[in-house]
Amino acid sequence: MFIVEIEELLRNAMGLDAASLGRETVRQAVRIRLEQCGFQDGIDYLEHVRQSPEELQLLIEAVVVPETWFFRHIEAFQAFADWVQTEWMSAQRARMLRILSVPCSTGEEPYSIAMVLLDSGFPAAQFRLDAIDISRTSLAHASHAVYRDNSFRSTDFTFRDRYFSREGGAFRLAAPVRKLVHFRQGNLLAPDFNIGGDAYDVIFCRNVLIYFDAEKQKETVSVLGRLLDPAGVFFVGPAEGCLMIDAGFAPMKQRMSFGFLKRSSPPASAAPHKAEAPKRKHRVIPVSQPVPRPMTKPSSTAGSTRGNIATVPDLAKARELADAGQLSDAHDVCESLLRTFGNSAEVYALLGIVQDAMGRIHEAEESYRRAIYLDPGHHQALAHLAVIADRKHDTATARRLRERARRAEKRQIFTVQAKENDRW
């Protein structure tokens, strides 16, 4: 049973929920480390990791998922650019803009942020961009700043032409951009994580919370929430938005950005200050959703002249209503869409979110389940169901669902990648 103890050790050390990554993946990483250290017995290895911070770091290196790319989830960067223009630059604040990218992995995320700022005409001397990750290997790669095709998965490569030079089969980031990012090693779960620093105006913490268990997720959101200026913005990954809602944050108006604001943001102030823990005022709902897919099956009443695609504006309308807090109207539009056009995973997923926000948890659960029945890879419905399972303290189900959500997201990534490869 030494492996269970190693999983627990990793959970405490870095927040990793072995089930979310896949237990076999963790076990394989442990087997490799055990062999490399020359141990025959797992118990001896366990003792070694407990006593050696260096071995613990090597084990962490073996289990981290450094998956990232430039402008990953472009809507977040567009929303960030908008926020910089409308909230920051137009207010002509007298102080530096402070940004944190954690975890930054191999650097693609913070460098994308730097490029957005340069493209916005933001003076390099007027922002501070910190980038933190637990992995030394990833940070070494980030500082080296030479990237291969896998780091360029967007469809627009103009930024690569402007900021990179070719180096054999790879691309080197220009020194003026490299110099804008301050990398350092850090652990989100460390008790002294970033203690004593000024508050950040913008925090990117994307695609790591999905690997944490519910307790560590809450802990991390709360720590970062306290590091965020009251008027700041907080970006998470697409499967992580519900955690922000549960913590009392409000979604930015830019759809699909997964950017969040503190609920009671005071007006812009010029002086830097320490951020307070977020206070929950109203129940809000995540309306940042993937682009709706067409309906899956027309119903018997679909003799209407409106084709499936014509329902997309209605779904957009339902989201707008939900956005505006008109939950009951949003609910009615979803129900009417289902009655008129038949079953649709997208509509059920939205209906679930609306019901969740109305406090109708059992109905929400049922709607998410229907979404998954229609589309077993509906990553967002899986993630919301996992949160409901957490609330019911059904940890095993929450883990299983989170694992499925993660696999679904991965499949989505591979599909996008395959499409990209086909294009070339």
Ligand SMILES: C[S@@+](CC[C@H](N)C(=O)[O-])C[C@H]1O[C@@H](n2cnc3c(N)ncnc32)[C@H](O)[C@@H]1O
């Ligand atoms: C999937 S990458 C996400 C990178 C980037 N934020 C993005 O969305 O593309 C996850 C990263 O989390 C880092 N990580 C995992 N646990 C961490 C912890 N407790 N503290 C800091 N970084 C951690 C890993 O080293 C890995 O680089």
